[in-house]
Amino acid sequence: MIAQRCDLKVLGRVQDSHSLDPIPFANVYFKEAQQGAVSDVNGFFEIPVLCQGSYHVSVSHIGCQTRELYMTVKHDTTILLELEHHSQIMDELAVAASAIEEATTQEIMLMDAYEISQNADKNMANMLGDLAGVSVIKNGTNIAKPVVNGLYGDRLILLNNGVTQSGQQWGADHSPEIDPLAAGKITVIKGVSALAYQGSNLGSAILVSPPKIDSEPHFHGKVRYFFESNGLGTGLNIRVQKHHHKFAWSLVGTAKKKGDSQAASYHLTNTGAVEGDFSLQTEYNHNTSLKSELFFSSFNAHLGVLRGAHIGNLTDLEEALVRSEPFYTKDQFSYQIKAPYQKINHHLLKWNTSYLLNKDHKFDFTYAVQWDLRKEFDVRRSGRSVKPSMSLNQRSYFTEIKYRGYLSNDWEVSSGVQLNRKDNYNEAGTGILPLIPDYISFETGLFVMATKKNEQFSFELGGRYDYLDQRVATISRGIPKEIKRYHNYVSNVGLAGGGNYVFSNGMNLSYNLGLASRNPGINERYSNGLHQGISGIEEGNPDLVSEQSLKNTLALGGKINAKILYEILYYDQAIENFIFLNPQNEFRTTIRGTFPVFKYVQTRARIFGWDFTSTFLFSDSFNASLRASYLKGTDTQNNIPLIYLPSNNLFLSFKYQIPSVGQWSQMTFELSNKYVFEQKNIMSDQDFASPPKGYNLTGVKISGERKLGGNRLNMFLRIDNLFNVSYRDYLNRLRYFADDLGINVITGLNLNF
Amino acid sequence: MKNIFQTKSLILLSISISLISMISCSDDLVVPDDPVIENEEEVITTLTYTLTPSEGGSAVVLTYQDLDGDGANEPTITNGMLSDSTVYTGALTLLNETELPAESITEEIEEEDDEHQFFFSSTITDLQVEYADEDGDGKPVGLTTTLTTGAVGSGTLTITLRHEPEKSAANVASGDITSAGGETDISVTFTLTIEE
Numbered sequence: 045m046i047a048q049r050c051d052l053k054v055l056g057r058v059q060d061s062h063s064l065d066p067i068p069f070a071n072v073y074f075k076e077a078q079q080g081a082v083s084d085v086n087g088f089f090e091i092p093v094l095c096q097g098s099y100h101v102s103v104s105h106i107g108c109q110t111r112e113l114y115m116t117v118k119h120d121t122t123i124l125l126e127l128e129h130h131s132q133i134m135d136e137l138a139v140a141a142s143a144i145e146e147a148t149t150q151e152i153m154l155m156d157a158y159e160i161s162q163n164a165d166k167n168m169a170n171m172l173g174d175l176a177g178v179s180v181i182k183n184g185t186n187i188a189k190p191v192v193n194g195l196y197g198d199r200l201i202l203l204n205n206g207v208t209q210s211g212q213q214w215g216a217d218h219s220p221e222i223d224p225l226a227a228g229k230i231t232v233i234k235g236v237s238a239l240a241y242q243g244s245n246l247g248s249a250i251l252v253s254p255p256k257i258d259s260e261p262h263f264h265g266k267v268r269y270f271f272e273s274n275g276l277g278t279g280l281n282i283r284v285q286k287h288h289h290k291f292a293w294s295l296v297g298t299a300k301k302k303g304d305s306q307a308a309s310y311h312l313t314n315t316g317a318v319e320g321d322f323s324l325q326t327e328y329n330h331n332t333s334l335k336s337e338l339f340f341s342s343f344n345a346h347l348g349v350l351r352g353a354h355i356g357n358l359t360d361l362e363e364a365l366v367r368s369e370p371f372y373t374k375d376q377f378s379y380q381i382k383a384p385y386q387k388i389n390h391h392l393l394k395w396n397t398s399y400l401l402n403k404d405h406k407f408d409f410t411y412a413v414q415w416d417l418r419k420e421f422d423v424r425r426s427g428r429s430v431k432p433s434m435s436l437n438q439r440s441y442f443t444e445i446k447y448r449g450y451l452s453n454d455w456e457v458s459s460g461v462q463l464n465r466k467d468n469y470n471e472a473g474t475g476i477l478p479l480i481p482d483y484i485s486f487e488t489g490l491f492v493m494a495t496k497k498n499e500q501f502s503f504e505l506g507g508r509y510d511y512l513d514q515r516v517a518t519i520s521r522g523i524p525k526e527i528k529r530y531h532n533y534v535s536n537v538g539l540a541g542g543g544n545y546v547f548s549n550g551m552n553l554s555y556n557l558g559l560a561s562r563n564p565g566i567n568e569r570y571s572n573g574l575h576q577g578i579s580g581i582e583e584g585n586p587d588l589v590s591e592q593s594l595k596n597t598l599a600l601g602g603k604i605n606a607k608i609l610y611e612i613l614y615y616d617q618a619i620e621n622f623i624f625l626n627p628q629n630e631f632r633t634t635i636r637g638t639f640p641v642f643k644y645v646q647t648r649a650r651i652f653g654w655d656f657t658s659t660f661l662f663s664d665s666f667n668a669s670l671r672a673s674y675l676k677g678t679d680t681q682n683n684i685p686l687i688y689l690p691s692n693n694l695f696l697s698f699k700y701q702i703p704s705v706g707q708w709s710q711m712t713f714e715l716s717n718k719y720v721f722e723q724k725n726i727m728s729d730q731d732f733a734s735p736p737k738g739y740n741l742t743g744v745k746i747s748g749e750r751k752l753g754g755n756r757l758n759m760f761l762r763i764d765n766l767f768n769v770s771y772r773d774y775l776n777r778l779r780y781f782a783d784d785l786g787i788n789v790i791t792g793l794n795l796n797f
Numbered sequence: 798m799k800n801i802f803q804t805k806s807l808i809l810l811s812i813s814i815s816l817i818s819m820i821s822c823s824d825d826l827v828v829p830d831d832p833v834i835e836n837e838e839e840v841i842t843t844l845t846y847t848l849t850p851s852e853g854g855s856a857v858v859l860t861y862q863d864l865d866g867d868g869a870n871e872p873t874i875t876n877g878m879l880s881d882s883t884v885y886t887g888a889l890t891l892l893n894e895t896e897l898p899a900e901s902i903t904e905e906i907e908e909e910d911d912e913h914q915f916f917f918s919s920t921i922t923d924l925q926v927e928y929a930d931e932d933g934d935g936k937p938v939g940l941t942t943t944l945t946t947g948a949v950g951s952g953t954l955t956i957t958l959r960h961e962p963e964k965s966a967a968n969v970a971s972g973d974i975t976s977a978g979g980e981t982d983i984s985v986t987f988t989l990t991i992e993e
Contacts, residue, residue, distance in 0.1 A: 356981030
C-alpha cells in the first residue's frame with residue numbers, strides 16, 4: 045500500500061475573467077486542509093504543503109463574485125482561477141458580453157447573484173429599479189412592474205428561464221409572477237429588438253435565468269434570510285444542489301411575509317403580502333453531446349392593496365386627493381390582508397433537450413407549459429368580498445426548436461421556430477362581467493440572426509416573422525347581454541442590425557437600429573367597464589392595429605486612465621400607431637355618479653432619452669458611482685406629452701472597501717443618494733392630479749463576509765430612506781391616495797454551505 | 798464526415814418538421830367556448846325615494862333608474878313637486894332590476910346597516926332631511942328619513958350612499974359627508990320644485 049503523499053504543492057494565479065488582468069490580494073482557501081493563501085501583486089499564490097485528496101476551494105476578492113470549486117489534487121498542480129467583477133462596480137460592458145449566451149451588440153445591464161442577495165427584500169421590479177434607465181411603475185410596494193427606457197407591460201419581453209412569461213402582463217397593476225431569489229442573474233437588454241424571443245415587444249427585454257448547477261459531487265447550498273423594519277417583513281430562501289455522475293439537481297424555496305408598510309408619518313393599512321415559491325431544476329447528461337433539463341417553478345402570492353385606495357367614483361377620488369392621510373388609516377400595525385387584495389399563482393414546467401452535433405452546431409428543443417391564475421378581491425356588499433371580482437385563468441403551451449452554430453467564415457448563426465398557444469378564460473362565479481374577454485390565441489414565430497466578430501469589430505443582423513391567430517368571445521354591455529365573437533389574425537415583421545467597434549484604447553462604440561411591432565393587447569381591444577383604480581370607464585377598441593416601432597440606440601463606453609469607467613446610451617424610438625388610454629371629452633352619468641370616459645386610441649409617438657453610468661476609482665478601496673437618466677416622450681401627432689413616463693433621475697453613491705477587519709473580510713460601506721425630478725413633461729388636463737414634486741432619498745449600507753464553521757457567511761445592513769422623507773412618486777398609482785414608503789432598515793444574511 | 802453531418806441534420810430537420818405539424822394540427826380547438834354571462838347580483842339599478850306627507854295626502858315618488866350600469870344609455874329620472882312648509886316621511890328602496898324578479902338591495906343594506914349610510918344634500922336652503930332610523934350602534938342609516946320643506950322654490954336634492962364610511966368621524970352622524978370616506982355606491986340628483 046502506498047502511503048498518502050502530503051508533500052504536494054499547488055501554484056496558481058488569480059485573474060479577471062474578462063480583462064485577464066491579475067487580481068492581487070485575493071483569498072484562496074482549501075477547506076478540508078484548512079490552508080489558504082493570498083495572491084501577490086501579480087495574482088500568483090502558493091499552497092506549499094498539501095496532502096493528496098479532494099478539496100473544496102473558495103476564491104474571493106473584494107468586488108468580485110466569490111467562486112467555489114471542487115478539485116482533486118494528485119500531484120503538484122498549477123491552476124488558473126478566474127473571477128468576475130460585480131457589474132455595478134466595474135466595466136459593465138465587459139461583464140455583459142458573457143451575460144447571455146448569444147453575444148449581442150445591444151446594450152446590456154446585469155444583476156448577479158451577489159446583488160440579488162443584497163436586495164433580497166425586494167420584489168423583481170424594485171430590485172431592477174436602481175439600474176440606469178430602469179424605473180418601476182407601481183400600485184404600492186407589493187405590486188410593481190419594471191419600466192425600461194419608458195416602456196413596460198406588453199411592450200417589454202420578460203423571459204423566465206428562456207420562456208416568455210405568459211400571464212396578465214397588460215395590467216399596470218399586475219406585477220411579474222417571478223421569484224427573483226430563484227434567479228442566478230437578471231439581465232436587462234436595452235435593445236432595439238429582442239428578435240430571438242416570442243411575444244409583443246418593442247425592443248427591450250428582461251431575462252431571468254436560474255443559476256447553473258455547479259459540478260460539485262457533494263450536497264451544497266445557500267441560505268438567505270432578511271428582516272425589514274418597514275412592514276416587519278421577513279424572508280427565507282434556501283437553495284440546495286447536488287451533481288451526480290450524469291445527473292444534477294437543485295431545489296429552491298422562498299417564503300416571505302410582511303405586514304402593513306409605513307409611510308413617513310402613518311401606516312399604509314392593508315399593504316401586507318405573503319409569498320411562497322419553489323423551483324426544481326434537474327439536468328441529465330446522456331453523453332457529452334446530448335443533455336436534457338427539466339425545470340418546474342411555482343410562484344404563489346397574496347398581495348394587499350392600500351384600503352384607502354378603493355374608491356367608488358370621481359368625487360371619492362377628489363376627496364382622497366386632498367386628504368393629509370388616506371381614509372381607513374389605522375393606528376395599529378397588522379399582518380392582516382383583507383380586500384382589496386390580489387391572489388396570484390403562476391407555475392412553469394419546462395423541458396429542454398440540447399444536442400451538440402459537433403463543436404460548431406447545436407440544436408435545442410424546448411417545450412413549456414405555464415399556468416397563470418389571477419384572482420382580485422374588492423370590497424363588496426353582503427359578504428361578497430370573499431368572491432373574486434376578477435378571476436382569470438391562463439394556460440400557455442410553448443414549443444421551440446432552435447439552432448446555433450458557426451459557419452466557415454466566422455459567422456455565428458442562430459435560428460429558431462416558436463409556437464405558442466394561449467388559452468385565457470374567466471372563471472365563472474364572480475358576479476361581475478369580466479374586464480377582459482375569454483380568448484384563445486395561436487402564435488407562430490420564426491427568427492434568423494447572424495453575428496460576426498473579430499477583435500475590433502462585431503456585427504449582427506437579424507429578422508423575425510410572427511403570425512398571430514386569435515379567437516375572442518366577448519360579452520356586450522347593452523341590454524340584453526350578448527356574446528360577440530372576433531377573429532383576429534396579424535402578421536408582424538421585425539428586423540434589426542447593429543455593430544460594435546472597440547478602439548485601441550479600449551473605448552467601445554455601438555450602434556443598433558431595429559424595426560419591431562406589437563399587436564394590440566387584449567385589454568386595449570376589448571376591455572370594457574369601470575376601472576376602480578382611476579375611477580374611469582375604460583373602453584377598448586376592437587379596430588386597433590399593430591404598433592410599429594423604429595428604434596435607434598447609440599452606446600459609448602470606456603475607461604479613462606484606468607480611473608474612470610463610463611458608459612452612455614442614447615436611444616430614440618418612433619412608434620407609429622402607439623396605443624394609449626385617452627381621456628374623452630365625455631362624462632357618463634350612472635347611478636353611482638359621473639365618470640370620465642377613457643378610450644384606447646392610436647397616435648404617433650416618439651420617446652428619446654439617454655442613460656449615463658460612470659464609476660470613479662479614487663483608489664483600490666474607494667470609488668464613486670454616478671448614474672443619470674433622461675427621457676422625454678411626445679405624442680407627435682397632437683404635439684402633447686405622453687403620460688405615465690418615468691421622471692428623470694440622478695443617482696450618486698460612494699463606496700469604501702476594507703479587505704479585512706478582524707474576522708470579517710470584504711467589508712464595504714456605501715452611501716447613496718437618489719434624486720428623482722418632478723415630471724414636468726405633462727399638461728395639467730392629462731391627469732387627475734398634478735405630478736408630485738421631486739424627491740431625494742438617501743441610503744446607507746454596510747456589508748461584510750466571514751467564515752462560519754468552514755462556511756462562508758455574508759451579512760448586510762441597509763437603510764433605505766434614511767431621513768424618513770415624505771414623498772410621492774409619479775409612477776406609483778397610489779400617489780393619488782398616500783405617501784410612499786418611509787424609512788426602512790433591512791438586515792440580511794447569506795450563508796453558503 | 799461531411800456526409801454524417803448531412804444525414805444527422807436531415808434527421809433533426811424531419812423530427813422538427815413533424816413536431817411542428819403535430820402541434821399546429823389542433824385547429825378545431827382554437828375557438829373559446831361561450832363565456833358565462835355573469836349574474837350581476839351586486840348591481841343597483843333603481844333608487845326610489847317615496848315621500849309621504851305626515852298629515853295625509855298622496856305620496857310623491859322620486860325614481861332614478863339606470864338599467865345598463867356603466868353603459869352609454871342615459872338613466873331615467875322621475876323628479877317631483879313638493880308642498881311648502883310640509884313634513885314628509887321619506888323611505889328609500891333600492892332594486893337590482895337586471896335580475897328577474899328584481900332583487901331588493903334595500904334588504905342587503907338593512908342587514909349591513911352599520912356599513913352603510915345615505916347622505917342628503919340640497920341646493921334649496923330651507924329644505925331639511927333628518928335621519929329617522931339607526932343601526933345597531935345607534936348611528937343613522939338613512940333608509941327612513943324626515944324631510945321638511947320651507948318656502949316656495951326649486952333646486953336639486955342629491956342622495957349619496959356610502960359603503961363602509963367612518964360613521965364615528967366628525968359630523969358624519971348628523972349627515973355631513975365631508976369626513977365620511979368610504980366608497981360611493983350611489984350618487985343621484987333629483988330636481989325638486991316646492992309649490993304652495
